[in-house]
């Protein structure tokens with residue numbers, strides 16, 4: 001996760017406050033005439049104001065996240081709402097300037113970024129903003145306070161999420177799944193419907209057809225063409241997903257029997273180790289191939305044996321980027337970051353990467369433990385920091401990833417390089433302990449249970465919302481459309497019948513919180529594309545999943561060429577700078593998992609496929 005000057009998190013959390021303030025400036029008429037010179041001046045003013053404000057806003061957010069109390073909550077809320085006030089004001093004005101003919105490419109680009117910066121815009125008519133704020137706050141709070149039940153007793157969101165990963169009793173899984181979806185989703189159905197119509201009105205004010213079009217307009221291409229691009233990517237990876245689905249369904253049938261999971265048709269959504277069936281890694285033990293499931297070493301144990309503490313783990317992460325030729329992290333990174341959980345106060349432990357001054361005040365915020373997962377997370381978070389530093393010479397409005405899939409993909413692609421050979425190179429693993437090739441299937445299957453299983457889910461959340469915002473999915477068909485998409489793309493079905501009194505989309509955080517989701521789908525695909533490019537540049541000729549480009553300065557230089565562009569150019573330019581290609585592609589992911597696909601096809605022989 002990343003926290004930037006224009007923070008997606010802040011946007012997600014603060015749109016509730018925004019509309020109320022927007023109302024104070026109802027017409028938001030540009031003060032100057034609509035000329036290209038006035039547009040240039042407006043952009044300069046907006047960029048300066050937003051850039052200046054982002055620094056104290058980041059400071060307030062940092063201190064709030066690392067020292068939670070009533071005072072820092074109040075500071076954070078105040079900076080949030082003031083920041084959103086600015087964003088709303090400039091978005092509405094930018095929409096008017098954007099139509100002027102003859103704008104310079106930079107001014108046109110920045111006007112679009114300004115216009116596109118709010119995910120759920122309120123219309124300017126009296127009352128609408130307050131109503132939207134009320135609805136969104138109510139839904140977010142309801143989600144946060146939501147509870148399901150386990151053994152008839154209430155259980156909160158994070159606990160029920162964890163329990164879905166470890167519980168193996170199908171009756172209990174069903175109880176948790178149904179209670180969560182009934183208690184959290186269903187009550188917000190009316191609010192969601194109302195929110196859709198108000199936010200759509202706001203999108204029209206900004207010059208978009210509807211909110212879905214606004215969301216799809218952030219990709220330097222026609223919104224309809226972008227939707228087709230996501231379909232193309234999906235078609236590339238779909239056979240891989242289908243093979244995994246076939247294999248996992250068979251294993252679940254073996255475990256639970258026909259009465260719980262039949263040999264054909266969709267997989268019961270509550271059996272996959274996750275409330276939303278979005279990542280299946282939690283049930284890896286149920287599907288692990290005999291003998292190949294155990295890698296023969298545990299990164300966490302290796303770290304402990306070699307005397308690593310959390311700071312030393314972060315130093316190792318820094319070492320990876322240094323090996324590519326990136327400068328060491330600034331001294332302030334080490335004194336200002338939260339690397340471990342403070343003993344004496346409340347903090348947000350969820351890992352994130354920050355740039356406090358839009359220059360080089362880089363930090364991470366983690367509650368690092370000495371284990372393999374956190375070792376990977378460190379490499380991921382530092383990817384955000386090196387991206388932030390690489391583009392820090394860009395103007396404020398360009399301080400972001402090339403598109404919203406890029407930022408998450410950078411850290412993930414570097415983390416893919418944490419192979420056994422890399423662990424040998426940094427002295428963690430003995431050469432003799434490097435797992436033989438027969439362990440590769442287990443390694444790949446474990447990865448696929450999370451990364452491949454996620455793809456259809458990453459795609460369908462916004463497929464549903466695009467349909468809802470455009471009106472092709474009607475309010476009286478919300479639930480049916482959701483379940484139809486879940487069936488079509490994921491091949492999963494709810495454990496019990498659902499009807500239109502339910503609202504299962506509301507039981508997933510990003511829906512009530514109004515956070516677009518396609519970025520996560522893109523990031524999953526892009527990370528393999530980046531990895532493939534790096535490995536080719538490094539001259540790697542073996543199986544893709546065994547490649548590490550540690551120590552390769554040529555890869556580092558190419559990567560830097562992409563990173564330093566930030567959001568200043570259309571994303572195909574950035575992609576080309578690193579990979580040589582102007583198109584996002586799922587082929588690298590297919591290549592990475594090719595040995596697994598071959599193995600799955602063998603296992604699946606003669607078994608029913610599809611649903």
Ligand SMILES: [Zn+2]
Pocket residue numbers: 001002380381384407408411
């Ligand atoms: Zn991240």
